Amino acid sequence: MSTRLISPLKRKNSSQYWFRMIVPPRYREQVGKAEIKQSLGTDDLGEARRLCAARQHDWLKKFELIELELKARDTLVGTEAIDGYLNRLSVELGSMDRAISYELEGIALAEADHLECLSLEDLGLKPGDSHPLLGNPYPAYRDSATQALIHSRRDALTAIRKGALSGKEAVERALHLDFLSVTQSTVEEAFEAAGFRVDQNDARFAIAARYLLDRLNEYPLKEAEEMRASWPTPASIAARTVPIAPQAKAHNQTEPASAASAGTAAYDSPLRQRIMGMPTGAMTISQVYEDWAAKQPASARKLCDEWRVSIRRFVELFGDIDVVDVNRDMIIDFREAMARLPTRPKKHVACLPLLDQIDVARDQDLPLLAGATIGKLVTGLRVTLEHAVDPLRLIAFNPGSTVKVKGAKSEVDARLPFTPDELNIIYSDDMRTDPHASFPDSYFWLLMLAPLSGMRIEEMGKLRPQNIRCEKGIWYASIERDSRRKRKAEDAAGIANKGAKTSSSYRDVALHWVIIEAGFLGYVEKQRQARQEWLFPDLEADQYGNRTKKASRDLIKHLRRLGITDQEKVFHSFRHSMRRACRHTSMKEEVADLLAGHAPDSVGRKYGAGAELNVLHKAVNMIEYESLNWAPVIAAAKTRMAKHKTV
DNA sequence: TGAGTTTCAAACGGGCGGGA
DNA sequence: TCCCGCCCGTTTGAAACTCA
Structure with a gap:
């Protein structure tokens, strides 16, 4: 793995510097991606370099932990394969003693094959020269006298049916030299039986080979112990005390740890406790x-x-x-x-x-x-x-980060626009055309505003009287956040504050001429004079601060009573109806997006912070519903408002 | 390695229905 | 009637993909 210092990268469309690092293929499954790309959150190159180095350090640490985890997993796979193989062999041969003897004899034969390694002399090199097969430990036994002794010892022991003892000696030598090739055929067979195919370059091969040698070496084969007393191993071919490379000892240090413990952050200092303010x-x-x-x-x-x-x-x-x-x-x-x-x-x-x-x-x-x-x-x-x-650092990796859920994203909106006939039914109903109908004013205006403004029901529910304003003779509803101070105070009090669905939802909605004509401004003025906090004060907020839950439910019930029983026709359908009405005009798509409070889907269609009010005013007045006759509704609304004045 | 483009996930805001 | 929680849409930024 490269540990070259990574320099921060800057993307064309971003003022921020980025950190990017390729994940070594071996760790990609655990990391869940092939490269790491993260914003450094700064446009200062010096700061970015410092942050970049820190992140690189963090990731290298994480890779080390993954390596431990993988080793633990490989250990499990390797040891299970060998255990399974030996267990099957013991059943086949009648006992574990026989199985171990059989394997020991096999190791002795394999060692004999590997001993045929050319000596320095054979290679035409001088004593003291570096052997070209130094990576292959058997040159340690490269002198012909030692080789001859090992061969003759094996032959003699095999002849008196003590092959297991020569095998035990071979295992000890192989363990000392970390020479794993002697186990090749057994390990391959064990993995094949377990449904794997590994080669000698695979980490699992090395783990399984060492484990096999350990098991063969440590197995209390009574026969071999007794034989060793009678036929002690000649000192010249006993396992020599030779320095073993650090990696050769790794298997002794690789405890079969669980994946989770491999991911645990062991570092748990008083400093961190003090920073976090908690154990x-x-x-x-x-x-x-x-x-x-x-x-x-x-x-x-x-x-x-x-x-x-x-x-x-x-x-x-x-x-x-x-x-x-x-x-x-x-x-x-x-x-x-x-x-x-x-x-x-x-x-x-x-x-x-x-x-x-x-x-x-x-x-x-x-x-x-x-x-x-x-x-x-x-x-x-x-x-x-x-x-x-992050921030608790109880685990190094999120085990859920790569778990996918199919169908989590719906393809289509389950809500449909109203048909012209349905709109006609809704706006011909007595509740809209009879000024004396017992229908709350708030519900009346919600139903008036919905198809002509495209506002979401909750956007209307959270309007305050002062959100209805006039600029250059154009009346509009301003959908905006409360002041920062107010939001802060509400947050502190545990109250959900007034927000919008998304940042693009903050917008000015020019009022349609039908709404003005119906006397909506008179209703607004009445609420203003009464110093009402909300434009529709009779709506009540639920536990999460949603003010239109009940209104939405009541109005849907009302639609059902009118015979609109399709479950996909709901209050939100007014928004869809308005979008459809916009398409029947010459209105540009991006203006329709702005009216609806949708973010444009391409940079080229962005209008910046919004559009000129006169553009929106012109656009909103283009909206028409051919099936609707607004005259009785407007007349009823005027009477309704006049009635309030006389009260 | 850098950058353009596409896809995905997080974090909401909001609508709605079942059931107490 | 109200609460709970299912369900969906939208935006933003991250991640992935691709190519030079």
Whole structure:
């Protein structure tokens, strides 16, 4: 792996410097990507260089941890393959003693083959010269006298049926020299039986070979011990005390650690505890979640509540386990479990444990959670685990980072626009045309504004009287944030403050002439004089600060009563209807986007901060619904407003 | 390695229905 | 009627892909 210092990179369209590092192929599965590209968040080159070096250091550390994890995994694979092989052989031969003897004899034969290594003399080199096969340890036994002794010893022991002893000696020599090739045929056979194919360059080969040699060496073969007493190994061919390269000893240091412990950040200093202001030891998954949730602003309460569901379900399935024990398999199991849960279960099903709910859904063929919901549940888990990575540093990697959810993104909007006939039904109804109908003013105006402004119901619900303004003779509704001071105060009080769906939703919506004609400005003035905080004061906020939950529900019920029973026709359908009406005019798509509060989908279509009010005013007045006769609605609205004046 | 382009994920904001 | 939570849309920035 290259440790060359990486220099920060600057992208054409960005003022910020970036960090970029290629992930070595061996670690890509664990990292989940082939390269790391991260913004350094600075446009200062000096700062960027410093941050870049720090990130490179962090990633190299992470790669080291992955290496440990991979070694642990390889160890498991290698040792299991050898154990399986020896167990099968013992069954085949009748006992483990026989199996070990058989293998020892095989090692002795393999060693004999490898001893035929050319000496310095054979190669025409002088004593003291560097042997070209120095990487191959058997040159240590390259002098012909030693070779002859090993050969004759093996022949003699084999002749008296003590081949296992010569094998034991060969194993000791191979272990001392870390000469793994003597195990080649056995290791290959063991891996093949386990369903793998490895070569001598594979790390798993080395691990399995050393493990085999260790097992053969340590097996208490009574016969061999007794024989050694009778036929002691000649000193000249006993395993020599030769220095072993550090990597040759690595297998002794590679403990079969769990993936999780390999990912655990062992560093847990008092300094970090002081920085974090909390103990930084082990935490369970739900403790990590609570720590994450506690750091979210009041406005994120709904999000926290949704993701608490993820964690609660995960804990129900796997227990409130230490976060270092959470692995990718569990997250995949979690995803699969969520994908099999029934959607909107009846009470008698919802009260069951999750696994029972899955059984019921399967048995009764109930409709299951949508892909988007599964995606969200997995995201909740992923974000919690990310919190364990950074800032808590309880784990080095997020095991959920590479878990995908198919169908998490819906292809189509499930809500449809109203047909002209349906609009006609809605706006011919007594509730709109009879000024004396017992229909709240707020609902009346919501229904008037919706198809002619394209505002979302919650955008209307959060209008304040002062948001209705006039500029150069054009009246408009300003959808904007509250002041920073107000938002800060509300956050501190734990109140969800007034925000919009996205930043592009902050906009000015010019009022359609029908709305002005109907006397909307009189209604606004009335609320202003009454010093009402909200333009529609009779709407009540729910626990998350949503002011139109009930209104939306009531108005949908009302639509159903009018015979519009299609489940895809909802209040939001007014927005779709307006978009459709815009398409029937000469209005440019980007202006329609601005009216609706959508971000344009290409840079070329961006209007900067917005458009001139007169452009929007002209555009909004282009909107027409041919099937609708607004006259009775306007007349009813005027009477409705006049009635208020006389009260 | 750098940069243009495309795709994906996170973080919301919001609509809606079931059930207590 | 209200709460809970499922479900969907949108934007932004990150990540991935591709090519030079």
